[in-house]
Structure formats: C-alpha cells, structure tokens
Amino acid sequence: MTSAPHLHLDVDVVVVGSGFAGALTALCLRRRDLRVALVERGRHPRFAIGESSTPLANLLLEEIADRYDLPRIRPFSKWGTWQRARSDVGVGLKRGFTFFFHRPREPFGDDDGHERQLLVAASPHDEVGDTHWYRPDFDHALVIEAEAAGVVYLDETRLETAREATPGMVLEGVRRGGRVRIDAGFVVDASGPRGFLDRALDLGDAGTEWLPDTEAIYTHFDRVDRWDRLFPSRQTPPYPIDDAAVHHVFPGGWVWVLRFNNGLTSAGAAMTRETARTLAAHEGAAAWSRLLHMLPSVQAQFADARATLPFVYAPRLAFRANRVRGGAWALLPSAAGVIDPLLSTGFPLTLLGIERLLEILEATRPGSSRDAALAGYERVTLDELDTTERLVAGLYAAMADPPLFKRLALLYFAAASYSEAVRRLGRPSMAPGFLLCGHPRFGVELRECSVAALSRPAGDARDLLIARIDRAIEPFDIAGLLDPGRKDWYPVKTDDLIASARKLDANRSEIQCLLERSGFVTTRLESG
Ligand SMILES: Cc1cc2nc3c(=O)[nH]c(=O)nc-3n(C[C@H](O)[C@H](O)[C@H](O)COP(=O)(O)OP(=O)(O)OC[C@H]3O[C@@H](n4cnc5c(N)ncnc54)[C@H](O)[C@@H]3O)c2cc1C
Numbered sequence: 001m002t003s004a005p006h007l008h009l010d011v012d013v014v015v016v017g018s019g020f021a022g023a024l025t026a027l028c029l030r031r032r033d034l035r036v037a038l039v040e041r042g043r044h045p046r047f048a049i050g051e052s053s054t055p056l057a058n059l060l061l062e063e064i065a066d067r068y069d070l071p072r073i074r075p076f077s078k079w080g081t082w083q084r085a086r087s088d089v090g091v092g093l094k095r096g097f098t099f100f101f102h103r104p105r106e107p108f109g110d111d112d113g114h115e116r117q118l119l120v121a122a123s124p125h126d127e128v129g130d131t132h133w134y135r136p137d138f139d140h141a142l143v144i145e146a147e148a149a150g151v152v153y154l155d156e157t158r159l160e161t162a163r164e165a166t167p168g169m170v171l172e173g174v175r176r177g178g179r180v181r182i183d184a185g186f187v188v189d190a191s192g193p194r195g196f197l198d199r200a201l202d203l204g205d206a207g208t209e210w211l212p213d214t215e216a217i218y219t220h221f222d223r224v225d226r227w228d229r230l231f232p233s234r235q236t237p238p239y240p241i242d243d244a245a246v247h248h249v250f251p252g253g254w255v256w257v258l259r260f261n262n263g264l265t266s267a268g269a270a271m272t273r274e275t276a277r278t279l280a281a282h283e284g285a286a287a288w289s290r291l292l293h294m295l296p297s298v299q300a301q302f303a304d305a306r307a308t309l310p311f312v313y314a315p316r317l318a319f320r321a322n323r324v325r326g327g328a329w330a331l332l333p334s335a336a337g338v339i340d341p342l343l344s345t346g347f348p349l350t351l352l353g354i355e356r357l358l359e360i361l362e363a364t365r366p367g368s369s370r371d372a373a374l375a376g377y378e379r380v381t382l383d384e385l386d387t388t389e390r391l392v393a394g395l396y397a398a399m400a401d402p403p404l405f406k407r408l409a410l411l412y413f414a415a416a417s418y419s420e421a422v423r424r425l426g427r428p429s430m431a432p433g434f435l436l437c438g439h440p441r442f443g444v445e446l447r448e449c450s451v452a453a454l455s456r457p458a459g460d461a462r463d464l465l466i467a468r469i470d471r472a473i474e475p476f477d478i479a480g481l482l483d484p485g486r487k488d489w490y491p492v493k494t495d496d497l498i499a500s501a502r503k504l505d506a507n508r509s510e511i512q513c514l515l516e517r518s519g520f521v522t523t524r525l526e527s528g
Pocket of ligand 1: 016018020021022039040042048049050051157158159190192193317332334335338340344345346348350
C-alpha cells in the first residue's frame with residue numbers, strides 16, 4: 001500500500017476554519033498580498049448555525065468590503081443588493097427584532113398597549129433591510145471568493161498539532177490519507193468555540209460568571225406558517241412581524257424563528273439547564289414537541305412544519321476561552337467565546353474582531369513582535385464578551401418579567417443604534433467597544449443594571465432599576481426608545497435621528513447626508 005504524498009505549505013498566515021469568518025479573514029489578508037492558507041475539517045456546502053445579522057454587523061461587513069476592495073462581498077450587506085447581485089445565495093429578510101412574551105401553557109394574547117411584545121425595526125424599508133444568512137450557501141460563496149483571490153484552501157483536513165516555531169507556528173495533520181505540514185508566520189483560529197487551538201494548546205474554558213448553564217436544540221424546517229397570518233395585529237406594526245428575528249420568550253428560555261427565501265426556516269430554542277432537564281432537551285425532536293406543547297400559539301405556527309435535518313443538541317451553549325492570543329496566534333471572537341443567540345451578538349462581535357486583527361497583521365510584518373497589539377486585542381475581545389454575557393444573563397433572569405426584560409433589551413438597542421450612527425458619521429471612537437462597553441458611563445451602567453436584574457428585583461427596587469436604565473439610555477437614545485407613546489413598537493423614523501443630532505455631535509445637515517448616503521431616505525430631504 002502506498003501512502004498519499006506529503007503536502008508541505010509555507011505561508012504568512014494560516015486561517016483554521018472556513019466559516020464566513022475564516023473565509024472573510026483569509027480573503028482580506030490575501031488582498032494585502034500575503035500568502036494565505038485556509039484549512040477546513042469538513043467540506044462545503046455544510047450546515048452552520050448563527051444566521052441572523054444586524055445593522056451593525058452589516059455596516060461592518062460593508063466597511064471591510066470597502067477597505068479591502070471586495071465588490072463581490074459588499075452586496076451581502078443589504079437585502080436589496082444581495083437579492084439583485086447574488087440571488088444564487090439563500091437569504092432571509094430581517095427588518096427588525098420581534099419579541100413575544102409567553103405564559104407557559106396559555107395561548108399568546110396581548111392588548112393594544114403591547115404589554116407582552118417588543119418590536120424594534122432595524123431599517124426603514126426592505127431595500128436596506130438586514131438579512132438572515134443561509135450559511136450553507138453564504139459560507140460556501142465566501143470560500144469560493146477566497147480561493148479565486150489566491151488563498152490556498154484545504155478542506156477535509158484534520159489538523160492534529162500546533163507548536164510554536166521561530167518565527168511563527170507549525171501545524172500538522174492529515175488530509176485524505178496524506179500527511180500535511182503548514183509552516184505559518186501567524187495562525188488565526190476561526191474554528192468556532194472549543195475549536196482547534198483550544199484543544200491543540202489546551203487553552204481551557206474560563207466558563208461564564210453571570211449566565212446560568214444553558215443548552216440548545218435547533219434545526220431547519222419547511223412549511224412554517226407566518227405568525228402575522230395566524231395572529232394578525234389590529235394595528236399596523238412597524239414592519240411585517242415575520243420578516244425579522246422572531247423571539248418567543250418564556251420563563252427559562254426562548255425560541256427563535258428565522259425565515260429564508262428558499263422555503264426553509266431556522267428555528268430552535270436556547271434555555272436554562274433547568275428547563276432543558278424538564279424538556280429532556282437531549283432527545284431533540286421529542287423535546288421540541290414538548291416545548292411546543294408548552295407554547296400553544298407557537299405550536300400552531302409549526303402545525304404543518306417538518307424538520308428538514310436532524311435536530312442538533314448543544315449540551316453546553318456558552319463558552320469563554322481563558323486566552324485569546326499567543327506570540328504568533330490569535331482566536332477570532334467567535335472562537336474565543338459564544339454567549340447566546342439572544343440579540344444576535346455573534347456576527348458583530350466577530351466582525352469587530354476581524355477588523356482589529358487584520359489591522360494588527362497588516363501593521364506588523366511577519367516575524368516582528370505584535371505582543372502589545374495582541375494584548376490589546378485580547379483585552380477588548382474578553383471585555384466585549386464579558387459585557388455581552390452580563391446583559392444576556394440579566395435578560396435570562398427577566399424572562400418572566402416582560403417590562404424589565406424589555407427595558408434591559410433597550411440598552412442593547414440604544415448602544416447598537418448609536419454605534420451604527422457614529423460609525424456612519426465617520427466617528428467610530430465615539431462608540432468604544434461593542435455595546436459601548438468601553439464608554440466610561442454607558443458601559444458601566446449597562447453592566448451594573450444587567451447584574452442588578454439577576455436578583456429578580458420586585459417592588460420599589462424594580463422601579464428604581466427601570467428608572468436607572470432609562471437614565472443610562474437617554475444620552476444615547478437616537479431612536480425614540482424612551483417615548484412611551486410608541487408602546488414598545490419602534491419604527492425607524494428619520495425625524496428621531498435628526499432630532500438627536502446633538503447627541504451624535506453632529507449638525508442637521510450631516511445627519512441628512514448620512515440618511516441619504518445610507519439609503520435610509522430615497523428622496524433628498526429638505527434642508528433647514
Ligand atoms: C445556537 C446558536 C445560534 C446563533 N445564532 C446567531 C445569530 O442569529 N446571529 C449571530 O450574530 N450569531 C449567532 N450565533 C453565533 C454565530 O454562530 C457565530 O458568531 C458564527 O457562526 C461565527 O462564525 P465562524 O465562521 O467564526 O464559525 P463557524 O460558523 O462555527 O465555523 C467554524 C468552521 O471551522 C471548522 N472547524 C472546526 N474545527 C476545525 C478544525 N479543528 N480544523 C479545521 N476546521 C475546523 C468547522 O467545520 C466550521 O466550518 C449563534 C450561535 C449559536 C451557538
């Protein structure tokens with residue numbers, strides 16, 4: 001028997017993991033003329049979870065596409081351009097974040113005050129709408145772009161070891177029966193949580209501090225009914241309720257429903273370990289049936305639905321690495337940690353990390369010391385994960401208390417819309433870190449209010465907490481989030497942004513230019 005030939009690569013950077021994050025990172029590095037290898041243990045197209053994008057994530061994708069001159073990637077940053085330029089790549093329309101708060105074993109019901117709802121629009125019309133990425137198509141499309149740009153792509157490759165060398169790292173493994181050796185100046189780990197370097201270097205799980213242990217079950221379905229067909233609203237919502245990331249929240253967990261344009265719908269549930277035990281989550285499909293039985297209105301939505309893939313059971317959803325970088329390696333944020341799908345924080349965290357890491361790798365040539373810059377990268381990556389964890393932990397604690405949950409969620413929406421606006425104005429330093437976590441006032445308040453919610457306050461303590469959250473939001477509220485007249489249905493209104501010019505350190509005409517440039521308004525606004 002003859003063994004397959006030995007493959008030996010010598011590159012500037014090797015990226016491990018070819019999800020959207022690894023493929024995009026490899027593509028950008030190649031655009032800077034670096035020699036890049038992209039290594040994948042599986043092969044495309046393949047199922048991947050994590051599908052719902054956000055305005056900030058899309059803006060970051062747009063920024064990266066512009067900076068690295070990637071005109072074939074840029075259309076993926078908006079529903080309209082995606083539809084026109086890449087109709088071959090599956091996608092869903094996401095006009096906002098829809099939350100319904102359910103009482104177990106009761107049909108969903110609400111009044112015109114929307115006490116058990118929260119609808120936050122993310123875009124004023126479909127053309128500039130956000131998207132759900134159908135990852136089998138999307139990730140594959142990015143890998144094809146990376147290969148076309150000259151990235152050496154090795155799929156079906158099982159990497160076994162990683163060791164430091166001078167300079168750089170040496171990775172070794174097996175591909176289709178033959179040995180592989182890669183000498184690289186730097187390793188970017190994009191292989192997801194508990195991924196390649198975590199195992200090869202035994203980095204260890206720091207665990208979560210605030211969030212209770214959580215589990216998840218999920219898959220793709222066809223024939224999922226529309227909520228707005230089954231339960232039409234008496235008033236006109238700010239966007240079609242189902243063209244969104246739909247969250248069905250109940251005490252101890254929540255269900256997501258994300259519709260794609262290819263007839264498929266992604267759905268699943270994240271839940272506390274206690275809820276998971278009650279449902280016997282490890283049984284997958286049977287647990288899903290038990291969950292639907294507990295949520296009769298969601299059950300109606302899934303009455304004719306059929307899972308198109310086996311259920312995935314994730315016994316430990318959250319993860320946080322102890323270390324994020326070494327002398328010649330770094331984990332992308334998506335490999336350094338995952339908190340929860342709630343609020344779709346994974347993509348923006350990952351894209352922010354990609355931007356930062358690319359800057360570091362460009363600023364220093366292979367072989368020179370990047371220690372200080374990588375230490376900064378590690379610090380901000382862990383800070384952002386930590387802040388996200390606290391907010392999500394507070395939200396889990398408030399799942400049985402919709403008014404408090406909604407107030408905490410508005411902290412996210414305030415930070416996200418403010419960050420998007422200042423970035424679009426070309427002033428990213430006004431939004432330090434994801435969720436403004438590096439902001440001396442907002443960041444501290446967000447963390448402290450989230451932790452205060454963990455004790456499930458009642459009575460005066462709860463009222464005081466809600467008032468404190470409102471005070472934290474006010475200086476950053478550019479979307480009418482504190483207007484009680486909106487009754488927790490928040491459309492995107494250009495007037496809100498214009499009226500908030502002062503908070504953005506901008507004048508009226510700068511805001512008008514921003515609105516026109518970003519396609520939020522299609523006709524010229526009158527100046528004045
Ligand atoms: C249940 C769930 C739902 C989520 N929903 C959302 C959401 O709606 N919105 C959002 O923003 N974020 C969400 N996230 C987070 C999101 O999934 C991640 O941010 C995103 O998938 C990161 O993409 P990635 O390309 O870094 O990693 P992945 O998509 O995990 O891709 C990693 C790739 O690396 C490969 N790989 C793994 N190990 C190796 C190895 N040893 N060698 C070579 N290759 C390897 C894998 O095969 C895979 O192709 C969710 C996370 C979970 C767990």
